[in-house]
Amino acid sequence: MSQNGKRDIVAVIPSRYASSRFEGKPLAEISGKPMIQRVYEQARKNRTVRDVVVATDDPRIAGAVEAFGGRVVMTSPAHRSGTDRTAEAAEILGLRGKDIVMNIQGDQPLIHPESLSEVAAPLMKDPDLSMATLAFAIVDPRERTDPKDVKVVFDTQGFALYFSRSRIPFPRDPGKDPPVYKHLGVYAYTVDFLKRFQSLPEGALERIEKLEQLRALEQGYKIKVVITDHDSPEVDLPVDIPRIEARIRN
Numbered sequence: 216m217s218q219n220g221k222r223d224i225v226a227v228i229p230s231r232y233a234s235s236r237f238e239g240k241p242l243a244e245i246s247g248k249p250m251i252q253r254v255y256e257q258a259r260k261n262r263t264v265r266d267v268v269v270a271t272d273d274p275r276i277a278g279a280v281e282a283f284g285g286r287v288v289m290t291s292p293a294h295r296s297g298t299d300r301t302a303e304a305a306e307i308l309g310l311r312g313k314d315i316v317m318n319i320q321g322d323q324p325l326i327h328p329e330s331l332s333e334v335a336a337p338l339m340k341d342p343d344l345s346m347a348t349l350a351f352a353i354v355d356p357r358e359r360t361d362p363k364d365v366k367v368v369f370d371t372q373g374f375a376l377y378f379s380r381s382r383i384p385f386p387r388d389p390g391k392d393p394p395v396y397k398h399l400g401v402y403a404y405t406v407d408f409l410k411r412f413q414s415l416p417e418g419a420l421e422r423i424e425k426l427e428q429l430r431a432l433e434q435g436y437k438i439k440v441v442i443t444d445h446d447s448p449e450v451d452l453p454v455d456i457p458r459i460e461a462r463i464r465n
Contacts, residue, residue, distance in 0.1 A: 222339070226267045229298075232273040264335075320449065323449055351446050382395060412431060
């Protein structure tokens with residue numbers, strides 16, 4: 216908590232250089248700027264967030280962030296996920312208890328600043344809520360079946376039922392075309408829950424789908440899903456960059 220008793224909201228962008236599919240992705244240039252800079256600058260536009268920090272273990276990424284005037288913290292190279300790196304960053308920053316930490320994926324250069332306020336809002340409204348994330352109603356038919364675009368279904372109260380790389384829900388009857396929601400890689404947690412989440416063992420479903428948010432569901436924790444009007448396409452491979460640059464030009 217800050218000195219005036221208000222809950223701090225800090226955005227952390229976990230970032231690593233090594234990647235089996237796209238090494239050095241955070242430093243890939245998108246319309247003249249490193250991708251990590253575009254994510255950072257978008258997050259800085261949000262007035263709800265007190266601070267934005269890049270958490271990395273790589274001096275090349277740290278140097279790039281410092282070069283554009285961003286804030287960076289060095290974290291352990293041993294982390295198994297971006298969530299673990301975010302948790303260490305929260306500890307380094309001295310965040311406590313009910314403070315809110317956002318985990319923003321470093322491969323979403325078009326993340327909309329308004330969506331950060333949207334994902335934090337449920338936690339600000341309900342102090343007992345532990346975790347929230349974003350979803351977007353898919354408009355591109357390709358994304359309904361592409362396994363790199365994670366889908367989510369939720370209950371009538373807006374809490375996640377499941378996340379999958381497969382299409383969910385799957386219409387059994389021909390002619391049915393229910394809305395399909397894409398999970399956007401932005402999370403908000405209380406610091407207390409982030410520490411708890413970090414200590415949980417890897418789940419069976421998490422291991423199968425390679426989706427760490429399933430760890431929380433498998434252990435019985437609730438995830439509030441916030442529907443946003445702002446899409447945030449990810450850069451998974453170099454071939455995705457021209458598509459992102461086209462959106463920036465438009």
